[in-house]
Amino acid sequence: MFDIKIYDNISPLGLSQFDSEKYRLGRDLSAPNAILLRSHSLSPIAIESSVLAIARAGAGVNSIPVDICTERGITVFNTPGANANSVKELVIAALLLSSRRIHEGINWLTSQINVSQLTEAIEKKKYLFTGSEIAGKKLGVIGLGSIGVLVANAAEQLGMKVSGYDPFISVSAAWGLSSGVRRSESLNQLMANSDYISLHVPLTQDTENLINENSLKKAKPGLRILNFARDGLVNADEVKAALKTGTLSCYVTDFPVPELLGEKGVIPIPHLGASTTEAEENCAVMAVNQLKNFLENGNIRNSVNFPNCSLESTGSIRLIVVNKNVPNILSQILSVLAQEGLNVEDMVNRHQDQIAYNIIELSPPRLYPDSMKQLNAIDGVIITRQICRDILA
Incomplete structure (x- = not known):
């Protein structure tokens, strides 16, 4: 259990x-x-x-x-x-929200609850909410993982000219990307050529404050930025400054922060991407x-x-060993098993950075406590566990 x-x-x-x-x-x-x-x-x-x-x-x-x-x-x-499709749909909605001033119009109309001649008031004021179409505009997608690829493809289908920037794009993601999506050589190039930027990268030491004063200096005037990835990708104070100067015309984020709430040009969404x-x-x-x-x-x-690691079962005892990815540990593990009279029916060893992961199928179907103690005593072994197939059956 x-x-x-x-x-x-x-x-x-x-x-x-x-x-x-x-x-x-x-x-x-x-x-x-x-x-x-x-x-x-x-x-x-x-x-x-x-x-x-x-x-x-x-x-x-x-x-x-x-x-x-x-x-x-x-x-x-x-x-x-x-949750990629859910986020993609909200990003497409954000493209329209940032362009058509829909939310501003709705907010104004809601405030007219006591106006007797509503139709006339609407006709007089709707010019205040004139927007622009997204068809024909240039969208830059930063990060072409599962969500970024869906956003790029959907935007292209809506008539946008789409470019993507991702120096680490995977083969599977590249296969899923529409042939019409162009490759951008650098972040600066993407910022300079885009009417819209959509962020789809994880928050790491390398991507923190990716959108900052320096990158915004390269931006095409009036750029609209959509952030449905993580708040830490964007420097809020520098976005606020760019909105005031007109470098940015709109910032839509699913990760609102206090310093941007109420700022003109900011459309905050309460983290609804996967909701x-x-x-x-x-x-x-x-x-x-x-x-x-x-x-x-x-x-x-x-x-x-x-690391991803899997093995089809061939026996009733499966040994799992996690160890530091350094020389000679695997040979020591196999030596302990051999001394205990255990035969390795099948095994797989994978590593990621400094960690190695081993799945070992053994026969005969037994692994004594002393064997586990010896394995755990090997310098560099982090954890071991055995999976008894007959118990799980």
Whole structure:
């Protein structure tokens, strides 16, 4: 029986994927085997020593102490692409909001509740909300992951001229990108040539304050920026200054910050990018299935700190070893197994940065406690666990 500690309101469809005979779910479980959350900010002290994995039903993992989890051998999962269509649709809405002054018109009209000659008032004032069409305009997409590709393709279908900038674009993303989307050689080039910029990169040390005074100096006058990625990508004070000078005509963000609320040209949205029933269900189902495959089989898919790694089962005992990615550790692991008379039926070894992950199928179907002690005593081994297939069956 695996214990899963739940934070936040996880979609019932996702939770229903857990077999009640194998999994116990709860918000107050002690010594859980895994944690499932959405937006909860998880402190290191809240992660008990029993935790093997943490899954976030969403893409960003800023609320999880990933580095500490890696040091402790805890696998952290996210769900890239599960909410991509939901975010893409809101970005398209933001393109129109930034161009057509729709929200300003709605706000004005709502204030006319006591006006007796409403039709006449509308005809006199609607010129104040004249906007521009997006067809034929230039959109620059920074970051061509699952969401960025969908945004680029959708914008092109709406008649926009789309360019993308992503020096680290994956092969799969490139295959999904419309042939009409042009490649930009640099961020500065994209800023200078675009009427709109849409941000779709993760928040890292390299991308923090990506939109700042220097990058805004390269911007085409009247640029509109859409931020549906992370607030830390944009320097709020420098965006405010650019709005006042006319360098920017509009800033639409799904990550509002206090210093920009009420500023002319800012359209704040209360973090609604993934707030659709479909996205919440997709993320929850994906997160749960990743946890199940990891806990029951040791397989990893969509981890942010460990390599993708999977192996078909051939025996009843499966050994999982997480170790530092340094020489001679694997040979020591295999030496211990050989001394115990255990035969390796199949195995896979993968590494990511400084971490190596091993799945080893063994026969005969036994692994004594002394063997585990010897494995854990190897310098550089972080954690070990064994999965007994006959117990899970």
